[in-house]
Structure formats: structure tokens, C-alpha cells
Amino acid sequence: MEKEEQLLLDMSESTEPEESVPVEEDAAEFPPGDVENDSGDDGDGGGDDSDDGDGPAPEPSALRQMMSQYFMEYASYVIKDRAIPDINDGLKPVQRRILFSLQEMDDGKFHKVANVVGNTMKFHPHGDMSICNALVHIANKEYFIERQGNFGNIFTGDPASAARYIECRLSALAREVLFNKEVTEFIDTYDGRNQEPVTVPAKIPVLLLQGAEGIAVGMSTRVLPHNFNEVLKAQIAILRNRKFAIYPDFLHGGSMDISEYEDGMGKIRLRATIETTSEKQLVIREIPATTTTEALLGTIEDAVNKGKLKISSINDYTAETVEIEINLPRNVYADRTIQALYAYTDCQVSISCNSLVISDNRPVEIPVSEMLRHNTEQLVGTLTAELQIDLAKLRDHYHDRSLVQIFIENRIYKRIEKCETFAAVMKAVHSGLKPHVKDFERPVTDADVEKLLQIPIRRISLFDLNKNQEDLRKTLETIAEVEHHLANIVQYAIDYLKDLLKRYGGDYKRRTKIENIEVVDIRAIALSDIKVGIDKSSGYIGTAVKSDTVLNCTEFDRLVIMKSDGSYKVVPIPEKLYVGPIVHVDKSNKELVFSMIYRERKTRMCFAKRFRIDKYIMDREYSSVPKGCKVEKLFERQGVVLRCQFEPAPRQKKDYADTEFDDIPIRAATAKGLRIAPKKIIKILQLKRGN
Numbered sequence: 001m002e003k004e005e006q007l008l009l010d011m012s013e014s015t016e017p018e019e020s021v022p023v024e025e026d027a028a029e030f031p032p033g034d035v036e037n038d039s040g041d042d043g044d045g046g047g048d049d050s051d052d053g054d055g056p057a058p059e060p061s062a063l064r065q066m067m068s069q070y071f072m073e074y075a076s077y078v079i080k081d082r083a084i085p086d087i088n089d090g091l092k093p094v095q096r097r098i099l100f101s102l103q104e105m106d107d108g109k110f111h112k113v114a115n116v117v118g119n120t121m122k123f124h125p126h127g128d129m130s131i132c133n134a135l136v137h138i139a140n141k142e143y144f145i146e147r148q149g150n151f152g153n154i155f156t157g158d159p160a161s162a163a164r165y166i167e168c169r170l171s172a173l174a175r176e177v178l179f180n181k182e183v184t185e186f187i188d189t190y191d192g193r194n195q196e197p198v199t200v201p202a203k204i205p206v207l208l209l210q211g212a213e214g215i216a217v218g219m220s221t222r223v224l225p226h227n228f229n230e231v232l233k234a235q236i237a238i239l240r241n242r243k244f245a246i247y248p249d250f251l252h253g254g255s256m257d258i259s260e261y262e263d264g265m266g267k268i269r270l271r272a273t274i275e276t277t278s279e280k281q282l283v284i285r286e287i288p289a290t291t292t293t294e295a296l297l298g299t300i301e302d303a304v305n306k307g308k309l310k311i312s313s314i315n316d317y318t319a320e321t322v323e324i325e326i327n328l329p330r331n332v333y334a335d336r337t338i339q340a341l342y343a344y345t346d347c348q349v350s351i352s353c354n355s356l357v358i359s360d361n362r363p364v365e366i367p368v369s370e371m372l373r374h375n376t377e378q379l380v381g382t383l384t385a386e387l388q389i390d391l392a393k394l395r396d397h398y399h400d401r402s403l404v405q406i407f408i409e410n411r412i413y414k415r416i417e418k419c420e421t422f423a424a425v426m427k428a429v430h431s432g433l434k435p436h437v438k439d440f441e442r443p444v445t446d447a448d449v450e451k452l453l454q455i456p457i458r459r460i461s462l463f464d465l466n467k468n469q470e471d472l473r474k475t476l477e478t479i480a481e482v483e484h485h486l487a488n489i490v491q492y493a494i495d496y497l498k499d500l501l502k503r504y505g506g507d508y509k510r511r512t513k514i515e516n517i518e519v520v521d522i523r524a525i526a527l528s529d530i531k532v533g534i535d536k537s538s539g540y541i542g543t544a545v546k547s548d549t550v551l552n553c554t555e556f557d558r559l560v561i562m563k564s565d566g567s568y569k570v571v572p573i574p575e576k577l578y579v580g581p582i583v584h585v586d587k588s589n590k591e592l593v594f595s596m597i598y599r600e601r602k603t604r605m606c607f608a609k610r611f612r613i614d615k616y617i618m619d620r621e622y623s624s625v626p627k628g629c630k631v632e633k634l635f636e637r638q639g640v641v642l643r644c645q646f647e648p649a650p651r652q653k654k655d656y657a658d659t660e661f662d663d664i665p666i667r668a669a670t671a672k673g674l675r676i677a678p679k680k681i682i683k684i685l686q687l688k689r690g691n
Contacts, residue, residue, distance in 0.1 A: 090207025157292030264368030566625030609673030639690035
């Protein structure tokens with residue numbers, strides 16, 4: 001087991017997912033392995049070890065070990081090289097190879113996607129469809145690839161045209177922030193014929209901008225896309241040691257509740273934007289990012305078929321923007337329908353996040369804020385490396401121009417006229433330059449001398465001293481500027497980000513509104529369109545029972561059935577159920593207070609009680625009165641007052657007792673009631689109906 005875990009963590013080699021929108025490829029071909037032929041034959045026919053005796057069959061433990069090893073290699077391969085993005089550049093291998101291929105082909109013009117796919121296959125050892133789907137996916141994110149032609153519709157879910165009909169090229173942003181060969185580490189491609197980058201030196205947090213989804217063996221990732229301006233401003237806040245917060249933003253728009261986002265490790269709720277054009281018409285203008293208009297219409301139709309909402313017609317006019325028109329029937333109004341759409345359809349969805357990335361060659365879960373801090377440190381490192389390279393080039397240039405000037409100005413080239421050997425020439429030049437060593441950026445090498453010897457006579461004769469001096473002065477100024485940037489690298493990084501915001505920020509305004517979304521109580525908005533018939537004469541109730549007494553219920557309602565002997569139970573809405581003699585049938589309401597008078601059959605004494613049916617097990621029978629009693633009166637209203645008349649008796653001063661239920665304490669449904677009077681009651685009259 002330790003060996004298997006180590007193999008999984010070490011993440012050996014590979015490639016990556018065959019992408020399909022929205023979740024790019026999450027499986028891979030099984031890596032090739034050399035498995036010996038254990039059949040015992042020489043390849044010229046079938047054989048059986050048990051018959052030919054050429055060798056023992058492999059031990060089960062050996063086979064198990066082999067399968068375990070191959071599975072762990074496969075798992076490592078899928079996790080690292082296909083489905084999970086790298087934290088450094090935020091790309092999966094197929095995405096990285098597509099962008100690198102576009103950079104290799106870049107000439108400022110649009111390229112057929114088919115040609116880009118073909119060129120990318122030099123680096124990607126999988127099918128062309130995985131490359132094409134991934135390219136379309138990146139292009140539709142609108143950051144790094146410019147599109148020309150039909151790249152599909154993220155709102156309707158319509159696919160892109162065939163690769164031979166559509167064109168693309170790198171965006172200006174991609175050219176600026178993704179590539180620099182001088183600070184990029186390269187490795188051999190799968191066939192050893194070319195080289196590809198391990199990661200591209202991205203200067204902005206690609207993963208947080210584009211988002212990513214992927215499913216690997218035993219793990220998955222879902223990083224949501226964020227807003228360009230907000231992410232770069234958060235990086236500036238990090239560089240200034242200030243607090244920051246970033247939240248998702250989707251091209252689809254809509255509204256979003258981020259109360260449970262938990263730094264990219266929780267979940268969010270998304271809602272469609274629904275406008276009320278009139279009391280009888282709604283228009284859906286924006287939809288949640290995880291759905292399409294076609295899928296959304298399917299959920300609406302499903303809700304209508306199940307009776308959860310009512311509409312008269314629905315029309316989809318979506319093209320460049322979403323426009324779904326919903327018309328309502330009579331007695332159905334917009335406000336309630338909007339709540340029903342949120343409750344029963346994909347007009348409101350919940351998205352769980354899981355920020356899993358490849359870091360230091362291993363899959364790790366990293367909160368969004370830590371991911372952004374890592375990318376910001378990487379930005380500073382990349383800018384430092386580029387400045388150091390620029391500084392080295394500037395110093396080399398200054399050194400070369402100084403050598404040329406001294407070589408020509410002091411006529412050192414005259415010393416080589418009488419030299420007969422190359423060694424003598426080299427020595428003569430070194431000797432001539434020696435008095436001027438203090439004027440050079442570094443010691444003079446033989447390579448420097450060879451460059452001087454390659455200067456043509458024409459250039460020597462036309463050498464412009466003043467122009468060269470001006471060039472040296474400007475070079476020194478540039479060197480000083482670069483050294484200043486290196487000494488103040490944090491401010492330089494801040495200025496770099498501000499420049500990106502100034503030039504590109506206007507193209508990426510926030511589209512998804514952040515607001516507090518209250519959870520819709522589906523019980524409160526459910527339609528009361530289930531008709532339950534109650535036939536007391538036959539003792540049947542249910543949706544299939546025909547009766548003049550009808551109870552309108554919702555799908556969430558439960559029925560309380562009270563019999564004349566005081567027994568009761570709570571049941572789901574039945575199609576047809578025999579319950580016998582019924583005193584009461586109504587929808588269950590845990591807040592409802594029942595007022596009851598029951599009589600003991602033996603003593604004829606009457607008792608009063610008030611109670612709630614708020615605790616029960618479905619379909620289990622309970623008793624609200626003691627054994628041998630009968631329910632005389634049952635009310636659901638408050639403020640009821642009854643007059644109970646006694647049986648006539650000699651010398652009886654008062655022949656009745658009034659019972660006000662509001663004065664009786666509420667007790668458990670199975671508790672005994674309070675005796676009204678120590679006399680037999682022959683008649684009960686209602687003085688107050690209550691409410």
C-alpha cells in the first residue's frame with residue numbers, strides 16, 4: 001500500500017484530457033506496458049500452462065501486484081497530465097499545448113482551427129477532437145484566443161462549426177502575459193521530435209480567470225472563473241499587504257449568493273435574471289452558468305408536466321443574448337411564478353467548488369486566496385527574471401559598443417597589419433585594448449576580439465563617433481532604469497498590473513451580480529391543485545374518491561385523520577384509502593390547536609382538552625382520548641365557548657356549565673382532558689363560534 005500511495009504522489013509522466021465542454025477530458029488511454037506472454041507458447045498457436053507444463057502459472061499475489069502498479073501509474077497519469085490544471089500557469093496540458101502551438105504559428109493573421117489542431121498534435125499524443133474541443137472552450141472564455149466564425153453559443157449550447165470552417169489567433173493579452181522563451185523551461189515532447197514548455201510563464205492568474213473543471217481517478221476539481229479587474233486589483237492589494245476578497249464572475253451573467261463560497265472551497269447559488277414585463281408575462285434575460293437555454297426549457301417543461309407551475313406558452317428568442325418569454329394563464333401571476341421557477345427549475349442552481357490543482361508535482365487542495373498569493377509571487381519572480389535578462393543584454397550591448405568605439409577611435413585595427421598569424425593578431429588587439437580596460441563593463445574575452453575582427457572596412461571608415469556616444473548614453477540610462485526597477489520590484493509589479501488594468505480592464509466588466517439570495521420555501525409556493533375527496537358516508541378518502549367534500553392540497557401536504565373513538569394518524573395523500581367513521585380530516589399543521597370534548601361511555605362524564613398534533617410517525621395510529629371514550633365535539637378554531645347542559649336532578653341549583661376553551665391549557669395530544677363537571681351532560685350547545 002505504501003508503494004501504491006508513493007506512486008500516486010510522485011505523479012510520473014504524461015499527457016492530458018480529451019476535452020469536451022464544459023468539463024474537459026476526464027479519462028485517459030491506459031499507458032502501454034510490457035506484459036510477458038505467460039501462455040507458454042512461442043507465438044505460433046494457443047497454449048495452456050496446465051497442459052504443456054512449460055512453466056508455472058503466475059502467483060495471484062504477483063498478478064495483484066502487477067495490476068496495482070499499472071492502476072497507480074494510470075491514476076497518476078490521469079491526475080497530473082490530463083484532468084487537473086497546474087497552479088503555476090493554470091492550464092491543463094492540452095490547453096498549454098494549444099496556446100504554445102498558436103504562439104509558434106503566430107504571424108498576426110487568423111489561422112484555420114484545423115491547422116492549429118494539426119500543429120498541436122506534434123505535442124499532444126491524443127485525438128484531434130480533444131484538441132479542437134479544448135480550443136473552442138478556451139476561445140469562448142474570451143481571454144487568450146480571438147475567434148472568427150461560429151464557435152458555438154454558450155447560452156444555447158449549440159456546438160461550434162467544424163474546425164475547417166472557423167479561424168483563430170492569439171489575443172493581444174495572451175501575447176503579452178503568457179510567453180517568454182527566455183524564462184521558460186522546455187522538455188521533449190512525447191515522441192522526442194520537438195520541445196514543449198513544462199509551464200508557460202503566465203503573468204496573470206490564468207486558472208482563476210478561466211476557471212477549470214476536471215474529473216480524474218478518485219478526485220475532481222472545480223475552480224470557478226473570476227473577474228479580470230477584481231483579480232488584478234486583489235494582486236495589487238497582496239503586493240501592498242492589504243486585505244482583499246475575490247468572488248466568481250460568469251459570462252452568462254445572472255445573480256449570485258457568495259455567503260457560502262468559503263474561499264473557493266464551499267458553494268455558491270446562481271439565479272437567472274427574470275424580468276416582469278406584465279402581470280401575465282415574464283422574460284428570462286440571463287441564465288445560470290451551468291445550464292443552457294435548451295436545458296433550462298427542459299426543466300421548465302418538466303415542472304409544468306408535474307403540476308409544480310402553470311404557464312400558457314413559452315418562446316425562446318435567444319441569439320447573441322438570452323431571451324426566453326413565458327406567458328401565464330388566467331389566475332396565475334408573475335410574482336408567484338418567479339418564485340416557482342427558482343424553486344423547481346434550473347433558474348436557480350447551486351454549484352459546489354473544489355480548488356484542486358497540481359503543485360510541486362502533486363495534487364493539492366488550495367483555497368483561492370492562497371492560489372492568488374502564489375500567482376502574485378510568481379509574477380514578481382517572472383518580472384525579476386525578465387529584468388535580469390534585459391539588464392544582462394543591455395550590459396553586453398554597452399560593452400560591445402564601447403569596444404567598437406575604442407577599437408576604431410584608437411586605430412587598434414592598425415596593429416594587426418603586420419601580424420602573420422592569428423595568435424599574433426589576437427595578442428595585438430588585446431594589447432591595444434589593455435589601457436582601456438577600466439572603460440569596459442567586464443573583462444575582454446577572445447570572443448569579443450573575434451567580433452571586432454569581423455567589423456568590415458566600410459563600417460570602420462563610416463563610423464560615426466557622435467552617434468555611438470549617444471547610443472552609449474541611452475544604454476546607460478536604460479541600465480539605470482532597469483536597475484531601479486529591480487531595486488523596487490514590488491512597485492514595478494504593481495505598475496505592471498495597473499498598466500494591464502488600464503489597457504484591458506474595460507473589456508472585462510463584471511457580469512454576475514452579487515446579492516443575498518434567500519432560499520425559496522417550496523412548501524409556501526406549491527400549487528394547491530391536488531383534490532382529495534372525503535366521503536364520510538362510505539369512509540373513503542383520496543384523490544380517486546368522488547365526493548362533494550373536497551380538500552385542495554399541495555404535493556407536500558399530509559392528512560390528519562381523526563376517528564370518532566379518538567384515534568388519529570397522519571398519512572401522505574392517498575389515491576383511495578378506507579378510514580371508517582371520520583370525525584375530522586384536514587391538512588397537517590403542527591401549529592394548529594385542536595379543541596375537543598370527549599365522553600366516557602361508562603360514566604357519561606365529559607372532558608375538555610386542547611392539544612396540537614406536532615409529533616408523529618407517518619401511518620402510525622395514536623389515541624387522543626382514553627380507552628372507552630368517544631369524541632363529542634372537535635374544533636380547529638380559537639375562542640370557542642360551549643354550554644354543557646346537565647341531566648335534570650332534584651334540588652339542582654344550576655343545570656349547565658360553560659366551557660371556554662381559551663382558558664384550558666394546551667397539553668400533549670395523548671394527555672387526559674379536564675372534567676367539565678361531576679355530573680352527566682346530556683346536551684352541548686355552542687355559544688361562541690370563535691375564529
